Amino acid sequence: EQESFVGNSINQINEYGFEAGGPVVRDRLWFWGAFGTNDIRNRTGGDFFEDVQNDDTVLENSAFKLNWQIVEPNSFVASWNNGDKKKFGRDAGPTRPQPTTWNQRGPTAIYKFEDTHILNSAFFLTGNYSKVDGGFSLSCLACQAAGSLADAPETLWDANGVWQNSFQDGRSSRPSDEWKLSGSYFFNTGASSSHELKFGARLRQFDAQSPFHWPGRDVFHVDQALVGTEPFGMVVAHRGETPLITQSYSSAWVQDTLTFGKWTINAGLRYDLQDGSNEPFEIPGNPAFPDLLPALSFDGNDGGFDWQSITPRLGVTYALGEERKTLLRASFSQFADQLS
Numbered sequence: 246e247q248e249s250f251v252g253n254s255i256n257q258i259n260e261y262g263f264e265a266g267g268p269v270v271r272d273r274l275w276f277w278g279a280f281g282t283n284d285i286r287n288r289t290g291g292d293f294f295e296d297v298q299n300d301d302t303v304l305e306n307s308a309f310k311l312n313w314q315i316v317e318p319n320s321f322v323a324s325w326n327n328g329d330k331k332k333f334g335r336d337a338g339p340t341r342p343q344p345t346t347w348n349q350r351g352p353t354a355i356y357k358f359e360d361t362h363i364l365n366s367a368f369f370l371t372g373n374y375s376k377v378d379g380g381f382s383l384s385c386l387a388c389q390a391a392g393s394l395a396d397a398p399e400t401l402w403d404a405n406g407v408w409q410n411s412f413q414d415g416r417s418s419r420p421s422d423e424w425k426l427s428g429s430y431f432f433n434t435g436a437s438s439s440h441e442l443k444f445g446a447r448l449r450q451f452d453a454q455s456p457f458h459w460p461g462r463d464v465f466h467v468d469q470a471l472v473g474t475e476p477f478g479m480v481v482a483h484r485g486e487t488p489l490i491t492q493s494y495s496s497a498w499v500q501d502t503l504t505f506g507k508w509t510i511n512a513g514l515r516y517d518l519q520d521g522s523n524e525p526f527e528i529p530g531n532p533a534f535p536d537l538l539p540a541l542s543f544d545g546n547d548g549g550f551d552w553q554s555i556t557p558r559l560g561v562t563y564a565l566g567e568e569r570k571t572l573l574r575a576s577f578s579q580f581a582d583q584l585s
Contacts, residue, residue, distance in 0.1 A: 253287060253288065253289055254287065254288050255285070255286070255287055255288075256286040256287060256288050256299075257284070257285075257286040258283070258284065258285050258286070259282075259283070259284040260281070260282070260283050260284070261281070261282055262279065262280050262281030262282060262306075263279065263280060263281075264277070264278065264279035264280075265277070265278060265279075266278060266310075272314065273313065273314050274311075274312070274313050274314070275311070275312040275313075276309070276310070276311050276312075277309065277310045278307075278308065278309035278310075279306075279307070279308050279309075280305075280306070280307045280308075281305075281306045281307075282303065282304065282305050282306075283302075283303070283304040284301075284302075284303050285301065285302045285303070285304070286299070286301045286302075287299070287300040287301065287302070288300070289334075289337045289338050298334060298337040298338075298342070298343050298346070299333065299334045299337065299343075300332075300333075300334040300335065300336075300337045300346075301332070301333040301334060302330065302331070302332045302333075303329075303330075303331040303332075303333075304328070304329070304330055304331075305327075305328070305329045305331070306326075306327070306328050306329075307325075307326070307327045308324070308325065308326045308327070309324065309325050310322070310323070310324045310325075311323040311324070318362060318363040318364070319360065319361070319362045319363070320360070320361050321358075321359070321360050321361075322357075322358075322359045322360075323357070323358050323359075324355075324356075324357045325354065325355070325356055325357075326354070326355045327352060327353070327354040327355075328351075328352070328353050329350065329351060329352040329353075330349060330350075330351035330381070331348075331349065331350055331351075332347070332348065332349035332351075333348050333349075334346045334347075334348070334386075335347040335348070335349045335383070339407070340406055340407050340408060341407075341408055341412070342407065342408070342409070343386060344385075344386050344387040344390070344409075344410065344411060345385065345386070345387065345400070345408040345409065345410070345411060345412040346385070346386055346412070347383040347384060347385055347386070347412070347414075348383075348384045348385075348386060348389065349381060349382065349383055349384075350381060350382045350384075351380070351381035351382075352378075352380075353377065353378065353379045353380070354376075354377075354378040355375065355376070355377050355378075356375060356376045356378075357373060357374070357375040357376075358373060358374050358375070359371060359372070359373035360372055360373070366431075367430060367431040367432060368428070368429070368430045368431070369428060369429055370426065370427070370428040371426070371427050371428065372425070372426045372427075373424075373425050374422075374423070374424055374425075375422075375423045375425075376420070376421070376422050376423070377419075377420065377421045378420050379418075379419040379420060379421070380416065380417050380418040380419050380420070381416065381417055382415070382416035382417075383413075383414065383415060383416070383457075384414055385397070385411050385412040385413065385414045385460065387410060387411035387412070387460065388411060388414045388460055391460075394414050394458055394460055395460075395461065397410075397411045397414075397460035397461060398410040398411050398460065398461065399411065399459070399460055399461035399462065399464060399465065399466060400412055400413070400459055400460060400461075400464075400465035400466065401465070401466045401467075401468065402465060402466070402467045402468060403468045404468040404469070410460075411459075411460040411461075412459075412460075413457050413458065413459050413465075414457065414458060414459075414460065415455065415456050415457030415458060415485065416455070416456065416457075417453070417454070417455040418452070418453070418454050418455070419451070419452070419453050420451075420452055421449060421450065421451040421452070422449070422450050423447065423448070423449040423450075424447070424448045424449075425445065425446070425447040425448075426445060426446055426447075427443070427444065427445030427446075428443070428444055428445065429441060429442065429443050430442045430444075435505075437505050437506065438503060438504070438505040439503075439504045439505070440501055440502065440503055440504075441501070441502040442499070442500075442501050442502075443498075443499070443500045443501075443502075443513075444498065444499040444500075445497070445498055446495075446496065446497040446498075447494075447495070447496045447497075448493070448494070448495050448496075449493070449494040449495075450491065450492070450493050450494075451491070451492045451493075451494070452489060452490065452491050452492075453489075453490045453492075454487055454488070454489045454490070455487050456485050456486050456487050457485050457487075458483070458485035459483055459485070462482075462531070462532045462533035463482065463483045463484070463485055463531055463532060463533065464480050464481060464482045464483060464531070464533050464534075465480075465481050465483075466478060466479070466480055466481075467479040467480070467481065480533075482531045482533055482534045482537065482538050483531065483538075484528050484529075484530070484531055484538055484541070486526070486528040486529070488523050488524060488526045488543065488545075489523075489524040489526060490521060490522075490523060490524070491521065491522050491524055492519070492520070492521040492522075492584060493518075493519070493520055493521070494517070494518075494519050494583070494584070495517070495518040495519075496515065496516065496517050496518075497515070497516045498513060498514065498515040498516070499513060499514060500512065500513025500514075500558055501513065507563055507564040507565075507569065508561070508562070508563055509560075509561070509562040509563075510560070510561055510562075511558065511559065511560035511561075511576075512557075512558070512559055512560075513557070513558040513559075514555060514556070514557055514558070515555070515556045515557075515558065515581075516553075516554070516555050517552075517553070517554045517556075517581050518551060518552070518553050519551065519552045519553075519583070519584040520547070520548060520550065520551035520552065520584075521548040521584065522545065522546065522547045522548050523543070523545055523546050523548065524545050525543060525544050525545035526542075526543050526545070527540065527541070527542045527543070528540060528541045528542075528543075552584055554581035556578070556579040556580060556581055557577070557578065557579055558578050559576060559577045559578070560574070560575070560576035560577075561574070561575050561576070562574045
């Protein structure tokens with residue numbers, strides 16, 4: 246007997262967009278903007294007549310950039326980028342029928358503002374602020390059909406390992422803010438030595454919170470055949486709220502590039518301070534089993550540690566011969582990993 250099973254396939258791809266830009270005020274103000282969409286429609290594997298499901302993705306990207314020459318020594322740049330991943334039927338497959346799949350939204354906007362000022366021919370400063378408004382949501386189709394998470398049917402994991410009725414629903418918020426100041430200063434020592442001194446400091450703050458809940462009473466049911474041969478089933482209860490985690494990254498650096506004769510020497514140091522904290526929060530008890538999973542209250546803490554590092558940057562270049570066509574280079578650097 247011939248099987249009618251088919252594998253995953255792409256049903257349709259559409260792509261469209263536009264961009265436009267140019268000077269708004271001659272030699273003073275410029276603007277550019279763009280928008281683009283990719284519409285990707287998939288079908289998951291299964292019996293052609295019964296089990297094939299839709300798993301569609303729409304990628305939307307928008308951007309604009311503004312350049313403003315405020316005065317002759319000062320320039321300003323502003324930009325905005327937004328990427329949104331819309332997925333309809335995420336995780337569809339043999340163990341996740343359509344009501345248990347997710348509709349995903351993942352809009353992430355990046356804002357950036359930067360100002361550069363030339364104080365004189367040897368000294369300039371750049372300051373910027375940027376924000377990443379990150380995160381995503383996963384909404385189960387059964388919850389959307391019922392109108393709310395509480396009204397959706399409770400989830401069942403059946404004897405065949407297939408999720409039924411509904412599935413977990415939630416979101417993750419991950420915003421970050423960054424402030425940065427950097428500069429360069431050029432000067433000479435003696436008649437034949439020149440320096441380019443680079444310096445800067447940065448502060449970045451990052452938050453993360455990811456509450457997820459099961460429909461109904463924040464529980465899911467497991468069929469008895471999955472937990473052994475005894476004639477009983479199982480209910481898994483859940484507290485879906487999560488604490489707000491805050492992290493801070495502070496950095497400062499200085500580096501000098503010294504040039505004299507056939508030598509170029511780079512020497513610098515970078516300092517990083519990283520720490521995190523668990524913010525105060527309260528979690529309600531599970532509505533189905535408030536005695537077994539009661540409400541919790543947490544006063545918060547500062548994580549109990551911070552991570553400091555000082556890392557070097559060293560480099561030497563020497564030019565061989567009168568025409569200096571051959572360069573010999575050596576360098577040594579260390580880099581501190583970012584606290585995850």
